[in-house]
Amino acid sequence: MRAVFRSYFTYLAALGLLLSGCATGPEPSLVEARAEPVFDGLRIEQGPPSLGCEPRAHPVSVLVLHHTAGSLPSSLEILQGKDPKHKVGVHYVVTDEPKPRVIRMVLESMAAYHAGKSAWGPLEGLNQHSIGIEVINYDGNVYGYSDAQADILFALCSEIVRRHDLRPWNIVGHSDVSVGRKVDPGSKFPWAKLASLGVGAWPLPDDVARSLARDPDLSPDRVRGQLKAYGYAVEPGDPGLRLATEAFQRHFRPAKVDGVIDRETVALLEALLLRYHGDTHRRPALTP
Numbered sequence: 001m002r003a004v005f006r007s008y009f010t011y012l013a014a015l016g017l018l019l020s021g022c023a024t025g026p027e028p029s030l031v032e033a034r035a036e037p038v039f040d041g042l043r044i045e046q047g048p049p050s051l052g053c054e055p056r057a058h059p060v061s062v063l064v065l066h067h068t069a070g071s072l073p074s075s076l077e078i079l080q081g082k083d084p085k086h087k088v089g090v091h092y093v094v095t096d097e098p099k100p101r102v103i104r105m106v107l108e109s110m111a112a113y114h115a116g117k118s119a120w121g122p123l124e125g126l127n128q129h130s131i132g133i134e135v136i137n138y139d140g141n142v143y144g145y146s147d148a149q150a151d152i153l154f155a156l157c158s159e160i161v162r163r164h165d166l167r168p169w170n171i172v173g174h175s176d177v178s179v180g181r182k183v184d185p186g187s188k189f190p191w192a193k194l195a196s197l198g199v200g201a202w203p204l205p206d207d208v209a210r211s212l213a214r215d216p217d218l219s220p221d222r223v224r225g226q227l228k229a230y231g232y233a234v235e236p237g238d239p240g241l242r243l244a245t246e247a248f249q250r251h252f253r254p255a256k257v258d259g260v261i262d263r264e265t266v267a268l269l270e271a272l273l274l275r276y277h278g279d280t281h282r283r284p285a286l287t288p
């Protein structure tokens, strides 16, 4: 038994050395490597280490989902972060094979360069506050995600959510946190399915129906405040509101993503605020 433990820690030590590829910070210590998660029943493969990371200065409070817009080989190449002009990295890659795999490129104890310019609620620069998952898909607004990808995403995400005690509304897409700049993981991403299994936020149908029955207030200022209260960074003016509405719809009303404030969109938003605003972890006060 002791020999097994010793070989396990030898393996972890080797892993720590293997993953010491972050050029911009100190090597993750062996203690950190040992603290890396053990996923129940989910095999995590060690991929090529990425230079697109730095030491983490803030606790993990957000999980950001992406699509790669490229094939597995090209994505793994780019995500090694070797291009000094476009240094990127991510913690996990979910492949698009018939039996998808999870590949780890950056330790969770490090911050990876996957979100770029981004904001969510009171947080800015999400790299330092988040874990990133890239899913191989050329365009999640055009091509669906397979059931097998959704299943493995649920296994991976639920484990991350549990370990970091993430709140449902902080499981987001890149398009949610980089409004107007990004459109991934796209309207085909299985948000509803993941939420039905317990990962991420979703409005309750009864709340949506009640809001619709009340004929929700569609005034731009009110909707702007509601989007902000939920977490979206809404730029000033009509274009900013339109882009944030579009980002919201891409996540919660994928059947029609047009940036137009309509009754259904507002009912969904109100239902989400009703469901999650009461949580003691909820950050900003709901502005009128």
Ligand SMILES: [Zn+2]
Pocket (backbone or CB within 6 Å): 065, 066, 067, 114, 174, 182, 184
């Ligand atoms: Zn992205």
